Amino acid sequence: MNETPSAAEELSWRKSSYSGGAGGECVEVADCVRAICVRDSKDTSRPAFSVATAAWTAFVSFAAQ
Template identity: 55%
Template structure:
């Protein structure tokens, strides 16, 4: 296992409260010390994305509009 996957598995992941668990598309997010990690909640073995905090903040601000 590479260092990136090992670090990602040590994070505390959370799903949106809007997730119903009925098979729809959903992501999980975990906040690390230097990045926000995003992964597919249905395929947690697959590598996710690591975004710097500023990029995540910009994305959330845009998505909330």
């Protein structure tokens, strides 16, 4: 899925609670209209990409094991 947020779309970006305060290798996620948007926390000016909500849920469930 390639649904990047539009410039007018206000997103509530969040990082994992496991992320350090130094802002190292982190990604931020936000709920988009029909997907989960993902961006690099070190360079938020770059475009975000998106994945289907079901795919993101499967990824997080697998990663939490």
